Amino acid sequence: MLQQLPRLHSLLDPGLILGISENHDWSVEALRTLFEQTLEGLRDSSVVVFIDALDECDESEIRSMVSSFKNLGNLSAAEGVSFQGHDQDIISYLDKYATCKWDRDEIPEDAVGNFILSSSKGLAEVTRAKQDPTVQFIHESVRDFLLKDNGLRVILLDTSGDLSAESHDQLKKCCFQYTQSYWKENGLPAGDSKHQLLETRVLAEYEFHFLRYAVQNILYHANAAEEGHINQTRFFGSFPLANWIQHNNVFQDKEVRRHTTGASLLYLLAEYNFRGLIESHQGSQSCFDIEGERYGAPILAAMATGSRPTVWKLLKRETRDEPATSRLHSLCDEYKMEQRRKSGPWRDFKYNPKWSLLHYILQDQDLVVASFAMTYPQAYANMNFRTHGGETVFSVADQQGHDFFAVVKLLVDNGANTELPDKHGRTPLCRAAQKGNAAAVAFLLSRGANIEHNSVHGQTPLFYGTLEGNEESMRLLISAGANVATTDHFGQTLLFHAACRSTDSEAKIHLLVAQAVDILKVNNSGDTALTWSLKKGKATKTILQLLIDHGDTIYRTDSLGRTPLMLALNCHLSIFKELIDMGAEIDSVDNEGHSPLLVAVKVKAWDQAHLLIESGACTDVFDTLTKRTALSYAVTPRMFDRLTFVYPGRRPTNLNYDVVEALLIHGAAVDVADVSGRTPLSDAAQYGIRKTDFSRLLLDHGADVNRADDTGTTPLSYAAVSYDPEAQNCVQLLLYRGAIPDIVDGIGNTALSYAATDTVRALLSISL
Numbered sequence: 001m002l003q004q005l006p007r008l009h010s011l012l013d014p015g016l017i018l019g020i021s022e023n024h025d026w027s028v029e030a031l032r033t034l035f036e037q038t039l040e041g042l043r044d045s046s047v048v049v050f051i052d053a054l055d056e057c058d059e060s061e062i063r064s065m066v067s068s069f070k071n072l073g074n075l076s077a078a079e080g081v082s083f084q085g086h087d088q089d090i091i092s093y094l095d096k097y098a099t100c101k102w103d104r105d106e107i108p109e110d111a112v113g114n115f116i117l118s119s120s121k122g123l124a125e126v127t128r129a130k131q132d133p134t135v136q137f138i139h140e141s142v143r144d145f146l147l148k149d150n151g152l153r154v155i156l157l158d159t160s161g162d163l164s165a166e167s168h169d170q171l172k173k174c175c176f177q178y179t180q181s182y183w184k185e186n187g188l189p190a191g192d193s194k195h196q197l198l199e200t201r202v203l204a205e206y207e208f209h210f211l212r213y214a215v216q217n218i219l220y221h222a223n224a225a226e227e228g229h230i231n232q233t234r235f236f237g238s239f240p241l242a243n244w245i246q247h248n249n250v251f252q253d254k255e256v257r258r259h260t261t262g263a264s265l266l267y268l269l270a271e272y273n274f275r276g277l278i279e280s281h282q283g284s285q286s287c288f289d290i291e292g293e294r295y296g297a298p299i300l301a302a303m304a305t306g307s308r309p310t311v312w313k314l315l316k317r318e319t320r321d322e323p324a325t326s327r328l329h330s331l332c333d334e335y336k337m338e339q340r341r342k343s344g345p346w347r348d349f350k351y352n353p354k355w356s357l358l359h360y361i362l363q364d365q366d367l368v369v370a371s372f373a374m375t376y377p378q379a380y381a382n383m384n385f386r387t388h389g390g391e392t393v394f395s396v397a398d399q400q401g402h403d404f405f406a407v408v409k410l411l412v413d414n415g416a417n418t419e420l421p422d423k424h425g426r427t428p429l430c431r432a433a434q435k436g437n438a439a440a441v442a443f444l445l446s447r448g449a450n451i452e453h454n455s456v457h458g459q460t461p462l463f464y465g466t467l468e469g470n471e472e473s474m475r476l477l478i479s480a481g482a483n484v485a486t487t488d489h490f491g492q493t494l495l496f497h498a499a500c501r502s503t504d505s506e507a508k509i510h511l512l513v514a515q516a517v518d519i520l521k522v523n524n525s526g527d528t529a530l531t532w533s534l535k536k537g538k539a540t541k542t543i544l545q546l547l548i549d550h551g552d553t554i555y556r557t558d559s560l561g562r563t564p565l566m567l568a569l570n571c572h573l574s575i576f577k578e579l580i581d582m583g584a585e586i587d588s589v590d591n592e593g594h595s596p597l598l599v600a601v602k603v604k605a606w607d608q609a610h611l612l613i614e615s616g617a618c619t620d621v622f623d624t625l626t627k628r629t630a631l632s633y634a635v636t637p638r639m640f641d642r643l644t645f646v647y648p649g650r651r652p653t654n655l656n657y658d659v660v661e662a663l664l665i666h667g668a669a670v671d672v673a674d675v676s677g678r679t680p681l682s683d684a685a686q687y688g689i690r691k692t693d694f695s696r697l698l699l700d701h702g703a704d705v706n707r708a709d710d711t712g713t714t715p716l717s718y719a720a721v722s723y724d725p726e727a728q729n730c731v732q733l734l735l736y737r738g739a740i741p742d743i744v745d746g747i748g749n750t751a752l753s754y755a756a757t758d759t760v761r762a763l764l765s766i767s768l
Helices: 006-012 028-040 059-079 086-097 109-119 140-148 151-156 163-186 194-207 211-227 233-237 241-250 265-271 275-280 298-304 308-318 327-337 357-361 368-375 393-399 404-413 428-435 438-446 461-467 471-479 494-499 505-514 529-535 541-549 564-570 573-582 596-602 606-614 630-634 657-665 680-687 691-700 715-720 727-736 758-767
Strands: 124-126 135-137
Touching (some): 028 059, 163 241, 194 211, 211 275, 265 298, 275 308, 298 357, 298 368, 357 393, 404 438, 428 461, 461 471, 494 505, 494 529, 505 541, 529 541, 529 564, 564 573, 564 596, 573 606, 606 657, 680 691, 680 715, 727 758
16 A cells, blocks of 8 residues: 555654554554554545454454454544445354354353443343343333434434334344354254254254244344334345244244244234234235145134234235225225224134134124125135034124124125024024024025924924024014924924023913914923923913913823922922912822822922921822832932932932921821831931931831841841941930840841941940
């Protein structure tokens, strides 16, 4: 440079250069000073600097050289001298070493934290979290000053652009460069098995500490930059998506969150809610296109993650090439107006390719997306699909709580089959009637829905309207010609369902009676609507009287010989009393010898049993199978229900002393033996919760303390065999009342042989 520019020769004056000794020896510092002064004097001349390999110097010399070049950059800016290219030269040289393994011995975590504090001038620090610590400002006021108050712009002397977006764009580039360098050196994961991914992840996180962040946040920063109006189209034009997916899978702990390498960029943007990039995404792919990913289509991915703004961006993107008159534009506007999140497909669902896309879309409580899919020029909505489980678009919409009329009209207007049955064989008209949705019923009837369609149980829409619908829907169906005399596969008429309806029963019965429905029609088990309502526990006094007034009777029996009074044990006590007041026979027996009293005691309906006893019911009726009487069942805690119908809410309960006493007072035979020769005293001694009290009561009314059954076993032996805490007291009572302890049964055992506890064994031993 000195030879080419003679005007610079004056710089060689030793007096002007520090660091030259008296012997004119040149030190490194003197050479650096001369070089800097020479560059300052270049003016409009240019110079090319070649930097020798840095790895050939000592580390101290490298650091000194880097510091010198940094200072040269500042000098060139101050003097107006063009000094370009040094940064790119160094970057180009160091690029292959930019992503290097972290040697924790050489650079411990404390050193990293100190570097962050130093380079940020104390404004940023590493959080103290034990797991996944991050870097953050020491206080929110720092961020507010730098960004909200434009403090960083003042520092940088730059007033243009979106600083936040520019920062995100730079971070995106850093993430990309970091991942690219890692991929070039280490390649792709060896495989996608759980073990291989885990091995790759553990090694990568230990040696390349920023790789997880770089991989998982590159799209985030790109999206933030895009939202700040920094276009990312060029970046994604060369983005290695398949490579990124494979490395992103490495850092997904759960398999369900991983993607196939065939996943589209649009799908990923939708699942991760990067709506800024969705808007600028190029290509003809539709958000309704099905892929081999967890959620199937991009639209479902956005719905599953609950981001309505992302869903709206996807819909808006679909309208890019649509004419201004297209209804899709108005649907987008309608969807945008309601930004509050509504329930939709759960995040943990997995798309079933055998199902219709519309099945999943309808799980969103907003029908706009479904309307969009059905209105879209390309057919994305199969409205007549039926799953293997029998679900239809109508049943899915119904389960999600949609306005049923609105969804039915939407589906039918777009071509859905009005006769599409669900797994129970219910058509949309059946569902509409069942819901009591008169508007939907009227609409479907106007579209020609089959009014006499039979479900799997042979029930028509009018059946469903009668059972769970309302009177208005029933009237619409009847006016349209529905058959009121029809029966289902169980032989039940509409009146059966009307009588068992918890609301509107009386109005429905009046409506059907006015249509001349047969009151006395019986079902396959011999029940009329009256006995069926009693059996189901749904009868009321008004229903009872209404059916009787129109021809039914309280003296009929079903196919098992059970009377209405027996069946009324399922109902409130007031219904039971009402039947007795009407003159119901209290001592009639069914085909198995049960009287109302015997049934009441067996199922522990104590209030009804007491009412029957006080009303004069026979106390010594026994069933034909076991020959046990009401007294025998009354002292036993077990609930005996061998009947073919269930008594709702009945559970084994504490025995009722008052009922046992009432039976004895009203003449119940105390020593009547059952089919095995057991008397009530043996039952009480073995099973009774209050065995001592009941045994004393029976003995007070003359029970034989030594009456053995057909096996020769006495009440004392039955008491001794029990582990019940009451057994000791009961054994003492029986011995006191004269029980003989050494009676031998049919297999040669005495009460002592059966003693279950040491206490009882001691009592019996003393008495011998």
